[in-house]
Amino acid sequence: MRRTRGILPGFGLSLGTSILYLTLLVLIPLAGVALRGATSHWEEIWRATTSPRAIASVRLSFTASIAAGAANAVGGLLVAWVLVRYRFAGRSALDALVDVPFALPTAVAGLALTAVYAPDGWIGRWLLPLGVRVSYTPIGVWLAMTFVGLPFAVRTVQPVLADLDTHLEEAAAVLGANRLQAFVRVVFPTILPAVLTGFTLAVARALGEYGSIVFISGNLPLRTEIAPLLIVSHLEQYDYSGATSLALVLLLASFGLLLSTNLLQRWSVRRLGPAAG
Amino acid sequence: MAFGEPIAIAPPLRQPSVTEPAPVRWLLVSAAGLLLGIFVLVPLAAVFATALRAGAGRYLAALLHPDARSAIGLTLLTAAIVVPVNAFFGIAAAWAIANFRFRGKRLLITLIDLPFSVSPVIAGLALVLVFGRQGWAGSWLEARQIRIVFAVPGVVLATAFVTLPYVAREVLAVLEAQGSTEETAALTLGAGGWQILARVTLPKIRWGLLYGIALCNARAMGEFGAVSVISGHIRGETITVPLHAQILYDQYDAVGAFAVASLLALMALFTLVTKKYVEWRSRPA
Numbered sequence: 001m002r003r004t005r006g007i008l009p010g011f012g013l014s015l016g017t018s019i020l021y022l023t024l025l026v027l028i029p030l031a032g033v034a035l036r037g038a039t040s041h042w043e044e045i046w047r048a049t050t051s052p053r054a055i056a057s058v059r060l061s062f063t064a065s066i067a068a069g070a071a072n073a074v075g076g077l078l079v080a081w082v083l084v085r086y087r088f089a090g091r092s093a094l095d096a097l098v099d100v101p102f103a104l105p106t107a108v109a110g111l112a113l114t115a116v117y118a119p120d121g122w123i124g125r126w127l128l129p130l131g132v133r134v135s136y137t138p139i140g141v142w143l144a145m146t147f148v149g150l151p152f153a154v155r156t157v158q159p160v161l162a163d164l165d166t167h168l169e170e171a172a173a174v175l176g177a178n179r180l181q182a183f184v185r186v187v188f189p190t191i192l193p194a195v196l197t198g199f200t201l202a203v204a205r206a207l208g209e210y211g212s213i214v215f216i217s218g219n220l221p222l223r224t225e226i227a228p229l230l231i232v233s234h235l236e237q238y239d240y241s242g243a244t245s246l247a248l249v250l251l252l253a254s255f256g257l258l259l260s261t262n263l264l265q266r267w268s269v270r271r272l273g274p275a276a277g
Numbered sequence: 278m279a280f281g282e283p284i285a286i287a288p289p290l291r292q293p294s295v296t297e298p299a300p301v302r303w304l305l306v307s308a309a310g311l312l313l314g315i316f317v318l319v320p321l322a323a324v325f326a327t328a329l330r331a332g333a334g335r336y337l338a339a340l341l342h343p344d345a346r347s348a349i350g351l352t353l354l355t356a357a358i359v360v361p362v363n364a365f366f367g368i369a370a371a372w373a374i375a376n377f378r379f380r381g382k383r384l385l386i387t388l389i390d391l392p393f394s395v396s397p398v399i400a401g402l403a404l405v406l407v408f409g410r411q412g413w414a415g416s417w418l419e420a421r422q423i424r425i426v427f428a429v430p431g432v433v434l435a436t437a438f439v440t441l442p443y444v445a446r447e448v449l450a451v452l453e454a455q456g457s458t459e460e461t462a463a464l465t466l467g468a469g470g471w472q473i474l475a476r477v478t479l480p481k482i483r484w485g486l487l488y489g490i491a492l493c494n495a496r497a498m499g500e501f502g503a504v505s506v507i508s509g510h511i512r513g514e515t516i517t518v519p520l521h522a523q524i525l526y527d528q529y530d531a532v533g534a535f536a537v538a539s540l541l542a543l544m545a546l547f548t549l550v551t552k553k554y555v556e557w558r559s560r561p562a
Contacts, residue, residue, distance in 0.1 A: 008461065101317065107538070108324060122323060182295075208397065235401075243402055
């Protein structure tokens with residue numbers, strides 16, 4: 001056994017430290033949520049998750065985050081394509097902008113989006129005459145979710161696109177395909193797993209997002225209240241069962257998304273070889 | 278004709294095109310630029326514009342207010358504890374995963390990623406359920422008069438939870454890309470474990486480590502959801518910089534809120550500069 005493990009020293013120490021730290025900080029607290037859910041009455045969980053307010057918040061969380069993931073899949077593919085395939089002035093700056101939502105604290109993002117898209121904001125004032133209100137509406141929730149998910153969508157597609165061999169596209173061109181045909185029939189099927197992975201990651205990020213949405217959504221129950229926000233308001237009233245029940249719904253969704261990311265990764269590896277993993 | 282000289286091949290009749298016509302290219306680049314400009318650059322600029330709207334004096338006053346100073350102090354303290362601990366964990370985990378074969382490795386990687394996929398609010402809730410008054414450890418802690426929830430230790434724990442994966446992911450990526458041949462060579466030359474770590478591995482991973490630390494630090498200083506749940510919002514005690522920005526905003530002090538937020542935005546920009554620098558340093562020569 002010991003021989004096959006590797007010959008460098010420090011296996012026990014490094015693995016032991018990692019597992020101990022993970023257990024204390026992550027596993028025990030998360031197990032606490034699961035156990036709290038398992039030990040509370042089903043009636044309580046049922047009541048907490050089927051109240052009109054809970055259903056509205058969960059529905060908004062899911063629809064808005066899926067819509068945000070879809071927008072990011074399209075926008076992310078566009079940005080990744082432009083960054084990988086074209087050379088132009090300001091490319092490096094554009095590349096740096098992609099990471100801003102990742103590095104910018106979510107509360108700052110929330111404040112910034114609220115300021116810009118408020119009815120008197122830099123962009124909001126142009127949207128208002130078109131009848132589009134962003135702040136205090138589900139559109140604001142979607143916008144904030146799209147903002148935080150964008151880097152995930154771009155950065156999962158970008159390396160796969162960069163590794164893509166252009167010989168296949170050359171072959172398609174020689175065989176008479178135009179660029180659109182080559183993209184739809186050759187490039188897109190190859191990068192599809194990466195696009196879907198980016199979509200899944202963006203949805204997962206959006207589903208749990210709290211900081212940036214609090215500011216722009218206005219937190220109106222039944223209208224713009226997302227599930228994480230309802231958890232917080234349960235907690236503020238010391239309703240731990242209510243908070244835990246909703247948290248379990250979100251946790252299950254997160255695990256489902258995590259699992260599908262792993263499956264997508266495997267599909268991607270099968271399709272493109274280990275380099276794409 | 279010298280031996281080995283390439284034989285001229287007739288050029289293909291038409292070079293197969295693998296790029297788009299110029300107008301399409303231009304259109305796509307503009308669309309991407311417009312998207313990122315409106316969506317990312319404008320909000321970022323709005324932070325600084327709003328913060329400085331009432332002049333530099335008002336801006337500085339907001340930053341020098343005692344509440345702001347105590348929030349900055351707590352945020353710096355939290356980062357000073359969390360970042361080294363998570364960096365240490367990240368190096369240990371990456372060392373174990375990259376250098377050894379063992380059962381459950383995939384599971385370990387998934388667990389390290391877990392804080393990425395758990396909502397920060399749920400992270401806060403989980404810690405409240407364990408360490409809160411009603412929690413598992415609650416009565417034990419209360420008997421010893423140790424406060425974690427609604428106190429500084431809770432803020433630190435919540436921050437550590439959400440920033441746990443960053444260093445581990447970055448360092449692991451470097452170690453897996455470079456393999457462990459150099460470490461093995463050092464071992465055969467008689468180096469011990471700590472010597473290998475200090476003389477071979479750390480220099481090898483330094484740029485990845487630096488970026489991981491920068492990301493971990495950015496997230497630690499900016500964490501909102503998890504900290505908001507566990508902090509209890511005690512004035513002058515458990516208010517971090519992002520929480521202080523929210524409090525000011527709720528009091529309709531937009532300039533103050535954005536002034537405080539601009540500190541965090543500057544830190545984010547600094548993180549991105551670090552990333553560019555790291556990319557430039559670790560580019561293959």
